[in-house]
Amino acid sequence: MKLENDWINPLLDWSRDPEEVANTITHGLGFLLSVLGAIVMAIWVLREGDAWRLLGCAVYAASLVTTYAMSTLSHSCSSPNPKRLFRMLDQGFIYVLITASYTPFSLVFLRTGLGWLYLAVMWAIAMFGFLSKILLAHRVDASSIWIYVVLGWMGVVAAPSLVGLVPEAGLWWMLIGGLCYTVGTVFLVFDNHVRYFHALWHLFVIAGSACHFFVILLFVAPLR
Numbered sequence: 414m415k416l417e418n419d420w421i422n423p424l425l426d427w428s429r430d431p432e433e434v435a436n437t438i439t440h441g442l443g444f445l446l447s448v449l450g451a452i453v454m455a456i457w458v459l460r461e462g463d464a465w466r467l468l469g470c471a472v473y474a475a476s477l478v479t480t481y482a483m484s485t486l487s488h489s490c491s492s493p494n495p496k497r498l499f500r501m502l503d504q505g506f507i508y509v510l511i512t513a514s515y516t517p518f519s520l521v522f523l524r525t526g527l528g529w530l531y532l533a534v535m536w537a538i539a540m541f542g543f544l545s546k547i548l549l550a551h552r553v554d555a556s557s558i559w560i561y562v563v564l565g566w567m568g569v570v571a572a573p574s575l576v577g578l579v580p581e582a583g584l585w586w587m588l589i590g591g592l593c594y595t596v597g598t599v600f601l602v603f604d605n606h607v608r609y610f611h612a613l614w615h616l617f618v619i620a621g622s623a624c625h626f627f628v629i630l631l632f633v634a635p636l637r
Contacts, residue, residue, distance in 0.1 A: 432609060436488035439615035443622065444481035450626050451478050454634060461635035465524070469517030470634050476513035477622060480506040484615070501546050507561055508542035514590075514625045515568035517633045522578040523571070531571060538564055558598055565594055583632035590624030593617050 451474035458470045483506050487499035512535045519532040542560055569591045572584055579587075597617025604611035 435612035440484040443619045447477045458634040465520045469520040476510045480510040505543040505546035508539040512539040583628045590621045593621035
């Protein structure tokens with residue numbers, strides 16, 4: 414009966430946990446923006462892109478929306494069982510979003526032997542990280558945060574291969590997005606010690622997502 418009650422009325426009592434209210438609002442906003450962005454990107458790539466661009470943008474947009482949805486649900490639930498499930502999915506989909514953010518660049522510009530290998534390695538790491546969160550249900554700790562950072566910068570390391578293929582402005586915004594995510598992890602590391610640091614982490618995630626979204630929308634999705 415307790416399990417059933419957990420799922421019947423899982424939502425957070427907002428009057429008792431203002432930090433989780435902030436966490437829910439920040440990534441709830443991110444979710445709404447990601448849905449709007451996915452619609453805009455779909456219209457744009459269907460009109461301007463080709464099959465590779467469509468596939469890359471679809472993977473990216475789906476990962477973006479799902480990640481924000483899982484994060485919002487994990488913070489808006491107070492009942493243990495739903496919260497635990499959505500928290501595992503939230504943490505797992507971070508790996509997926511990181512790799513999905515690089516995928517459009519790879520599918521559009523780097524369809525070579527080395528490019529395919531690099532993309533496959535990134536997705537293998539992402540799937541390992543995702544499954545570790547789901548099967549082992551371990552919390553976000555220093556080791557997993559470092560994996561987030563390393564996986565994220567693997568995409569940036571590939572940026573020199575994109576010189577001449579992606580306009581310079583796009584490469585700079587790609588770098589700025591990576592820096593937003595990286596700086597934000599400082600707040601994630603210390604979110605158990607300082608109130609509202611997790612909400613600040615969410616704002617850095619939104620900023621990083623916005624940078625990468627516009628790079629993909631403006632410089633990857635359309636045919637030139």
